[in-house]
Amino acid sequence: MDRASLYSRYNGLQKTDASFVVDNYLRLVKWRSDEVVLDVGSGDGDVLFDVLLPEIPHDFAKLVGTDVSEEMVDFARSRYKSDKIDFVALDISSASILPEFHDFFDHIFSFYCLHWVVEQRQAMKNMFDMLKPGGEILVTFLASNPIYDVYERMAKSNKWCSYMTNLKRYISPYHHSENPETELEDILKKEGFLIRVCRMEDRTYTFPSFSVMAKSAEAVNPFIKKIPENEIGNYIEDYLNEVKNLETITIETTNNDNNNNEEKIHVPYKLFVAVASKPV
Template sequence: MNQAFLYSKYNGLQKNDATFVLKNYFRLVQWKKDGNDAILDIGCGAGDVTNDLLLPFLPKNFGKLVGVDLSEDMVEFARTRYKSSKISFEQMNIEAEDIPVDFEEAFDHVFSFYCLHWIQDQRKALSNILKMLRPGGDMLLTFLASNPIFEIYESLSKSGRWESYMENFKNYVSPYQYSSNPDKELKELLEEVGFQTQVCKVEERIYVYPNAAVLKKSVTAVSPFYNKIPENLQADYLSDYMTEVKRLNLVETKDNNNEQRINVPYKLFIVYASKSL
């Protein structure tokens, strides 16, 4: 539960991009004329993006909003913090072989913010989303195509000191990290699965951490490896992490006060697609 609290506090990058996508692409979503739409948020995490960012955009007369996440701790945290008759949180693996029976064709809209880059079997995840949408339903997704953080994971995993804690690092690297044409690759997959794709694009963006301390807080909250490392070694891990950040030339020193901010360039998928009637 402490990890969920940290995630909700230090997931600035995720919130920044969720806000960007909602402000610029939410208008594409096709709402039912009679209201009562059923909405699913995949990878809801601690529930803060679902409740604080997505919910205010929704029509007042929507039917229900369900947030799902693989992490039981995240789901329990969200249930405790955000209580509403219209919002519920459930544990679910979007990559599972079978989706819950009561989720089949149960939703008019699917949203997902910063989840699908963790999914290695993209075809299975997208097929499951298609199964959960009602005919004519649509989805708005955003997730990482590539990010220097994945290079840092790979580099640290090859260090003898951290290798045993990061054996499965490839499971936490976007499947499109090294793709030369990620939007084309994803669009082809969407259409093979059965979606009608209106938007599938990659936005080149930069997120600025004001200083190393803020970046380190984010790492402690978001990294899938940090909590696997013994407490007496965690400070050393963060130090090595910062060494990699500097190696990738992500640190900018401001001359006037010697502050070091971290500029992280990355590529962000934005997808809007629908299920045929």
């Protein structure tokens, strides 16, 4: 399965929220000439090229997109070519960063990546260390999402539990937190950041149909790669049934022009947005 190609076709949620954050928070970022920019968790490169790049000053010196997945990095490199842009493999939660990246970047962005990172302190430390003095971060990621409840339910079933191991690594560290904003603020402060914004936004994304939701789930679900090919269809069917059973998710049934029923799925969730800087 070409996960990168599938993700590039079914990443509407990620691009929608990235656009929301860029539209509402990028104005808080201060720019100079010839700056070096990092995008953490750039995935297939769509958000970087379609959402971020058109909104930043064109006189930047270098833009580096990173992802922990070599497949995503290769896909982005093959799809987007520019003398000023490159993609490299990088684990933002690694115990050490590349020496050449230390005090290297003027700005660090991250869209829909950091909820995958269990080692939040290490990730924030690495971004702090990679910033030049006076450099800034603008990051957004999931604080909570009912889809994580679906993962937890399915992981308890005898049918799928053997495939859904290490569940904690695939659920936002803040999903069950009582005070997620305070928790994130404490981490940023302890790593040395000066915080301008740290808040949660209440968001809702509407999937136009269960078929689109199924493809979107297949593109990002971390357990799919562990499931035998002939069982993936059954897994996705059970996944959608669990979605239908969640009280937090609203399903809207309407008639289309052909007099057939259509179901839209409204998923509410909480999105972190943080803007912070490294002291000069």
